[in-house]
Amino acid sequence: MSLEDDFTDVIAKAMRGLGMDVQALSTEAGIPVGEIEALLGGKMSGAAAGAICAALSLDADALAALPRYLPQPPVPPGVRRIELPFGKWIVNAWEVGRGGVRILFDAGCGERDILEKVSPHGLAALLITHAHPDHIGGRDAVAAQGVRVISETEALAAGRFSFGALEVKAVDLSGHCIPATGYFINGLESQLFVPGDAIFAGSMGGCKTRETYELAARTLRAAFAEAHPDCVLLPGHGPATTIAEELASNPFNRRFA
Numbered sequence: 001m002s003l004e005d006d007f008t009d010v011i012a013k014a015m016r017g018l019g020m021d022v023q024a025l026s027t028e029a030g031i032p033v034g035e036i037e038a039l040l041g042g043k044m045s046g047a048a049a050g051a052i053c054a055a056l057s058l059d060a061d062a063l064a065a066l067p068r069y070l071p072q073p074p075v076p077p078g079v080r081r082i083e084l085p086f087g088k089w090i091v092n093a094w095e096v097g098r099g100g101v102r103i104l105f106d107a108g109c110g111e112r113d114i115l116e117k118v119s120p121h122g123l124a125a126l127l128i129t130h131a132h133p134d135h136i137g138g139r140d141a142v143a144a145q146g147v148r149v150i151s152e153t154e155a156l157a158a159g160r161f162s163f164g165a166l167e168v169k170a171v172d173l174s175g176h177c178i179p180a181t182g183y184f185i186n187g188l189e190s191q192l193f194v195p196g197d198a199i200f201a202g203s204m205g206g207c208k209t210r211e212t213y214e215l216a217a218r219t220l221r222a223a224f225a226e227a228h229p230d231c232v233l234l235p236g237h238g239p240a241t242t243i244a245e246e247l248a249s250n251p252f253n254r255r256f257a
């Protein structure tokens with residue numbers, strides 16, 4: 001298990017979100033283009049990283065520590081991470097169950113991969129975080145097994161759902177994708193939050209424009225404001241984490257603190 005993104009991905013996503021190319025970042029950070037290109041190529045330099053973190057509003061200490069960061073959250077019983085193929089990468093689906101009632105979040109990239117790892121029998125619902133192909137590729141195959149599918153827009157319109165003892169609340173997480181929905185789940189030992197690609201352990205899903213990058217920060221901050229302190233995050237890529245760990249160790253932490 002490793003993080004979804006390394007420090008070069010984080011820098012590239014921050015540049016893209018702020019609409020800065022290497023030249024613009026060089027001017028803003030006051031360091032030569034070559035030093036930025038070296039960083040983006042994977043050569044870590046503390047001084048250069050410090051300068052560009054200031055220009056990109058990233059947490060320089062968190063970025064420097066990213067190669068050693070691997071959160072170990074107390075994921076409660078009943079939660080299962082399902083790794084699904086996404087080209088040469090992995091995408092997560094999450095199964096959450098209690099007392100014989102199971103719900104599934106997202107459906108992977110392939111048309112039937114999800115059904116090889118999750119039984120549709122007795123599955124109360126499939127809830128979608130956002131309609132990127134790596135999250136909805138198996139949606140129709142699950143629906144064809146008679147499982148109720150709740151899209152990100154339907155979830156936001158309804159707001160709250162109950163599945164046995166599991167209480168689910170949908171919140172807007174637009175930014176990386178519009179629309180996008182996050183799900184708080186209460187009813188297990190810890191509160192859970194399924195954010196889709198709005199945040200990963202040590203990173204976040206990329207945003208195409210400055211506007212959507214700012215929107216992503218606003219929606220995530222609003223969601224976290226209503227979370228329990230021990231809330232466990234179940235992201236669309238990479239390992240589970242907690243809000244507290246991400247506040248300390250995610251280089252983008254200033255955007256949602």
Ligand SMILES: [Fe+2]
Binds near residue numbers: 130
């Ligand atoms: Fe996505």
